[in-house]
Amino acid sequence: MGEVNEGVPRRRPSTGQQRADEAAERGGGRLTVSDLLARVRPATAPTAPTSSATAPAASATAPTDAGPSAEGVAAAPTAGGEAARLAEIIAAEAARLLPGGAMGPDTDFFDAGGTSVDAVALVAGLARDFGVELSLDDVFADARPRRLAARALPAEGSAPRALPALTHGARAHTHPGAHPSAHPDTRTDAGTDADLELILADLALADGLPWARRPEAVPPRKVLLTGATGFLGGHMLLDLLRHSDAHVFCLVRAADETEGTERLGAALKRFSLPWSGEIRRRVTVLPGDLRLPRLGLADERWDELAGELDSVVSVAAAVDFLRGYPSLRQSNVIGPLTLAELAATGRPKPLHHISSIAVFNEIGIESMGEDDPVAHIDGLVAGYDKSKWAAEAALRRAREHGLVVTLLRPGGIGGHTRTGASNPQDLSSGMMSVFSRFRTVPAFSHLNAAPVDWVSRVAVAAICEPDAWGYNYHLSGTPNSLPDVVHDMKLGGMNVRVQDWDEWRLDVMARLRDEPIAELDFLARVLASPTAVKLCEATLMGPAATGERTEAFVAAQNLPASTRYGMQEQLKTFERLAGDGLARLPDRADQPYLWFPETMRGSLGPVGGPADTPCSAAFTLSIVSMYQLVKERRVDVKGELSCSLLHPEPLVVEQGDVWVRPEEGIPLEHGVHHPLLRYRLRLRDAEDGVWWLEGRKSAHARRDLWRQTRALTIELGREDEPAMLEGEIVVPSDSYVRDQVDGIRVDPRLSSQEKRLAKLSWLAWFGLEIGRGLLGPFARVGADLLDLRRHPTPTERKR
Incomplete structure (x- = not known):
């Protein structure tokens, strides 16, 4: 225990918030479990999952199954037969939209392959063909048909209505690995409190992790990397190959190694990254799935990795600001716990986890330092924020088991300063696009964002430097203030008008409705979602993120110092976004500079x-x-x-x-x-x-x-x-x-x-x-x- 704590920074003695939150993780502190649950109904303690060395994997019996940790949620007051029948109807309609055409009542629609566009079609189809009224927020909050059925049924005491019959010959299919009996019908008056039960049960899974010894303090030679097909993960893969001698094992969701290799190569090219024979020589593609027990690997392969690897790097995550915690937990919480299990099994290995400063997304939080207390869990609204918070909380428990865990927290991840490559579905890129397109910005406090090349380079340096392991780092760069952004855009020929947040949000929604842009449809939905809007408000109105430890590490390693992600750094990204029809660069119609x-x-x-x-x-x-x-x-x-x-x-x-x-x-x-x-x-x-x-x-x-x-x-x-x-x-x-x-x-x-x-x-x-x-x-x-x-x-x- 003491060995682990030597590598973990001490908390500030002047505040009790961190101690309170850590106590809440164990069932006490600022608000006890009973206190938190009593806000909607009498306290009901969740059934604790079995504590064993394989507890994290045990909760992930299928990539779309919510796991035994949901068993403690109270049963719905509606008749089980009606709920089951309606869940069957919703599952059948959802199955029509999925590539595999299969959907179980406890399968998460998005984990099964559904997209935001599919969610719109699902809501419309249920209303048109069956008279089942659901909102998009219902689907994004919890996309399991059984939970959607509970939301759609009339409240207890109201007049019952006749359930529709299955039409079009549709039938509900059982998704492979789905276990209907594992999750009783559930319904609460507030999704936040149902999320809380699930979060507390997920945190308890960390207690089943193996005990670990401190790893050897040498740069890694064999690294497991998840998320290499993503924006940040792809850049980190190339930086690992450029700045170390490591051989990288990339976990890629694919049927076999050939398909995984093709998918990885296509992803790197999409982000203007090289894919050469030398890179392929130093990369081994592992077909698997972060959401599956033991990553979907055969037991023999799992054991081999546990004995061979020097380091585990957790980058993969489901980044969706509309989906609820139950829909995100498998990728964002259970997945990192499975990686923690791998890191603690066999040869001792450090775990480097890409978290997010979203763990601070509580309205009114005063500071965002690397060792400052994170948000109170009951102060977070969005499922994404909750999932990142829960992953960190679970990995803090893993530290108590001896595992060396490095928490790397980016803010907004901007485009590459030289290639301009960006993630068009990233909230920062979406905001940049509408800033330039509509020449308006909301009155915000700070934008904590940094270019992907800087974030990736610093993260990889920390992974390769043993003295840096086990600490928290903020990879959010130098914050931009509102005057900074307005000044930069003016000098760039994009004179912007500052609007109140609500005025700006409604104006952008109206413009995107009148002038639809497919690539910005996700932003329009974020701005229309009450839950996602709270996330945006916390992000835009929060304090500047600080990172003294990161700055000292960057200086000691002679890395590029953090600079403000201003117009010059964003220039290539603006050009690419404009070429894709998203952003709008200055033209003749604008006011002359x-x-x-x-x-x-x-x-x-x-x-x-x-x-x-x-x-x-x-x-x-x-x-x-x-x-x-x-x-x-x-x-x-x-x-x-x-x-x-x-x-x-x-x-x-x-x-x-x-x-x-x-x-x-x-x-x-x-x-x-x-x-x-x-x-x-x-x-x-x-x-x-x-x-x-x-x-x-x-x-x-x-x-x-x-x-x-x-x-x-x-x-x-x-x-x-x-x-x-x-x-x-x-x-x-x-x-x-x-x-x-x-x-x-x-x-x-x-x-x-x-x-x-x-x-x-x-x-x-x-x-x-x-x-x-x-x-x-x-x-x-x-x-x-x-x-x-x-x-x-x-x-x-x-x-």
């Missing part, structure tokens, strides 16, 4: 003839963001062009672009004109005639550098016709500085400091580009002068 006038005078004439007809231009050049310059080197153009050869009235610029140093300023082959600027305009005259204009400013190895930056050679013609006119227009020397330096204007919504920064950034960038462009021709002349190849004389050529 910066603009200035450009006036020109000159003359035009027929192609090949004298240019003797006066011509003038009054343009406005603008950009919507510095991103536009960095990525495209392009400036937007509006304004008018006047010349009597074109039309008595000025031509209006409908669309115009200026490219700065196109083709990197490199001239065409054997050319001496290095391109500085290229203009391309579409103009319309007063009679709706359409014209095109092509213009170029070029650099030459001559002394008139000042004029080269001001003179524009142009060609014009009617749409879809060759050039009719050509000539040159020049920016007058007396107006250049007045207009294009002193005349710069910046978005008035920016602060004075931001305006100065915007102006200086533009002048520095444009000045550097033009300077490089003017230097190019002289560099070329210098290269010609240094050419040591001797040109042949006429006499030598005759020879």
